[in-house]
Amino acid sequence: MSSDEVYRRIYDNPRFQALVKKRGRFAWTLSAIMLLAYYGFVCLIAFDPKLLGTRIQPDAVLTWGIPGGIGLILLCFILTGIYVQRANGEFDREVRQILEEAGQ
């Protein structure tokens, strides 16, 4: 069997299509969260810089910008962790099964 036929057989497998759809939706959702959070932050700074400069408590110098910025850094780390967890576990298991079904 030529490799093109193997690829075709996998491509036509409904389980493959379902996995691709599921993984794609997951990846794009996480990307959208990241993009919205970052460009939201940037636009907030561009359009209303005072807001992030507002103190959290009137008697302390800490402003909303600091936890906001640090929070974005943590968000990057958390989202990548969530993706790797699911992709290296659930998705990779399904990929293996699909390949086995195709005799690979």
Place this chain on the structure above:
Amino acid sequence: MKGFSFSWRALFGAALISAVPAMVLADSVNGEVHKQPTNYIAIGMFLAFIILTLGITKWASARSASTKDYYTAGGKITGFQNGLAIAGDYMSAASFLGISAQVFTSGFDGLIYSIGFLVGWPIILFLMAERLRNLGKFTFSDVASYRLGQKPIRFLSALSSLTVVAFYLIAQMVGAGKLIQLLFGLDYLIAVVLVGVLMVLYVLFGGMLATTWVQIIKAVLLLSGATFMAVMVLKSVNFDFSALFEKAVEVHPKGDAIMAPGVLISDPISAISLGLALMFGTAGLPHILMRFFTVGDAKEARKSVFYATGFIGYFYILTFVIGFGAILLVGTNPAFKDAAGELLGGSNMAAVHLAKAVGGDFFLGFISAVAFATILAVVAGLALAGASAVALDLYTHVLRGGNVNEKAQMAVSKGAVIALGIVAIVLGIVFEKQNIAFMVGLAFSVAAATNFPILFLSMYWSKLTTRGAVIGGAMGLITALTLTVLSPTVWVDVLHHPAAIFPYKYPALFAMIAAFVGIWLFSVTDTSAKARAEREKFFAQFVRSQTGLGASGAVDH
């Protein structure tokens, strides 16, 4: 239109202060720097680093016989190691000194920069990492040209890779020369030659394996040193963050303003354009992308990005603390200032002075050596990326149509490394007195507007054709280059015209639009038989990218 151009005046002022961190470094080490007294501790530690890394190169050279070994370390780097190496590529001396200096001078704005550099990583993971690993072998051009015309696509991607590498390399060489005068008290020329020679040695003999380990060692040293500084800063305020901020606001000339966004982002177009350049430029840097082929499979590739994101994010939080620490411990100490009240050696020295303040001369020597080692590690990665573009893309596929023997290919590669070393030294000397502030920004813009669109669409869009990719990619490249020349960074700062023709400092937004529209238009209107065949091959590429079936794996010896 008049009011429009008037507000740009204010923007240029802001743009002068704002820059990509690497450019911050370049900015202030531009022109004359004063040579410092010779620092023997720093030189000693740096020598120790060189001896260690040359030892590793010797070890690696015995393990870099085949092409696969040479370019990808045999695909046997683990996800964790690769994460550290990627972080090492990313944490340049410029981002360490530049971002902490930015925090030192304007507080919160420094944090905004560093976030821009980090947010590209999750996107690379979600949308690109596993597909890249599953489709590629040595370089990202393997992926871009997977089902398209090998010659034109590889020619264009080699061209844009070499552009990125050249500008990045010049910025690093000049930075190294300036830095060594400041930190070690040695001559500019010595620094540039030393960096060029060591870079060639690492890459020539040790290939990817040595380059990766040099990067890992440097990343560990830099993270340890920065952690020590941040802990000492926090210790000085009894580990009380609010006390750190209170005191900083108290002693900083800008007072409360350091806790709020300042002049960094003054209009949305510039902000978005910079954000795009950073985010998608990262996803198009050839020396970063080649690291995805050093791991065994998609699983490890994903882990690499997870660890890299963690290390880079942690590093940026450290630089933030270090910057605030410098406000307290350096900004208030007259010993670190000249008669005019300016920081000795310029504001980029904030972190270096802080090293002395918290750890004495010994730790100052350590941080100086690490800063220099950082440049060395980054240029080695760049040289390898440049050499693979020449040997694998230009020589093997464009010139020889894929028919080469490994020996000839390796000879070309090694020749390319030596040539790159010579070019880097010469350009480093030529550009000593030039304004190079635009170069890293240009490298990111070209990567975002040429490499990224072709790469991304080749993986995601079945209707992409060779014609579309080549014309659109070239449009992105030309737009990025032209707009950079016409922008304030070159037109005003380098060519000394009174006003810029293109008002924005970052061309990425416009160049990316040009690339994507060009690729789309010239693909959908391509009705040739070749285009149809290319589209039909998409499903096989798609299955491989999703499953890893047929992907090149780790080599066993």
